[in-house]
Amino acid sequence: MSAAEQNVLILPGDGIGPEIIEQAERVLRTVADKEQLNLNLDHALVGGAAIDATGGPLPAETLAKAKAADAVLLGAVGGPKWDGLEMARRPEKGLLGLRSELGLFGNLRPAILYPQLASASTLKPEVVAGLDLLIVRELTGGIYFGEPRGEHINANGEREGFNTYRYAESEIRRIGRVAFEAAQKRNKRLCSVDKANVLEVTVLWRNIMNDLAKEYPDVELSHLYVDNAAMQLVRAPKQFDVMVTGNMFGDILSDCAAMLTGSIGMLPSASLNENGQGMYEPIHGSAPDIAGTGKANPLATILSVAMMLRYSLDAATAAQRIEDAVSRVLDQGLRTADIASQGETAVSTQAMGDAVVAAL
Ligand code: IPM
Ligand code: MG
Secondary structure: OOOOOEEEEEEEEOOOHHHHHHHHHHHHHHHHHHOOOOEEEEEOOOOHHHHHHHOOOOOHHHHHHHHHOOEEEEEEOOOHHHOOOOHHHOHHHHHHHHHHHOOOOEEEEEEEOOHHHHHHOOOOHHHHOOOEEEEEEEOOOHHHOOOOOEEEEOOOOOEEEEOOOOOOHHHHHHHHHHHHHHHHOOOOEEEEEEOOOOOHHHHHHHHHHHHHHOOOOOOEEEEEEHHHHHHHHHHOHHHOOEEEEOHHHHHHHHHHHHHHOOOHHHOEEEEEOOOOOEEEEEOOOOOHHHOOOOOOOOHHHHHHHHHHHHHOOOOHHHHHHHHHHHHHHHHOOOOOHHHOOOOOOOOOHHHHHHHHHHHO
């Protein structure tokens, strides 16, 4: 008897989204076939694609399907075509709305350097060789969602923009727990990143992390201010095991960490809620400048499929198969433009997908 069917909702989005999703979906179908997983794949619109078709970035139908799914796989959203829209109607609101509506507060962003790509990083190979760090980013709070927000005319009659950086204790605690538990499964070192020398909200953040540390005596907790953390990430990134931080600092530091690994085109992510339901996406954006040229690296999305199998679909063996296949393809010397060193010929998005499917 086969296992109960699991529903995966696929949201290609904009820019390179559809191209990378196409390859990731082939990989998912191939591995599902080989591992006899009972998956039902469905598709829906989000971001600019949804704006064009329905007028809004997160149609009710997409949200309903996402809520009902066991996991969501997303490409990327946004592009110059929609940049002129007011904030509430932009493609990014589709993504932020999904994160918020599904309660996906725990964002895991691993940055692993594949030894085959040590020379693709702009940092010296000895600085990045062996890098394996995990950024745990709070994803549904902080300045991204804080109210009040907007633009008004201030007391001087000037236009003024404003956002609010706030975190409730419960929000800090639950992301802290995700991070401590992740550290327990790794090298048991956790660095919490804040700006407690300036921002009250992060003084609370730091105090709560210290509080939680008492419940995880096997994990060594340290703290860094975000400016120093950014510097340390490029100076000596291997000092880190797990980093935990708020929404905006996590956004910035994870792009920085991505470049340590050679290319943002390599990094997957998982965004989880309390029930283990998750959304999986590459950490890069929609790269409108290369959309349709076949240059995009599909590996971040393919590796996001692996995270989805592991964290939401209870298929760790299938996840491992994908990760091994990616490693083998890199061994074979296949490189998309973003990870090709000088003199190496770059392969297309499709050719990279073909190679991973073949390696499976
Ligand atoms: C990310 C992206 C998003 C973010 C954008 C597209 C809204 O940069 O997932 O890191 O800022 O969270
Ligand atoms: Mg980002």
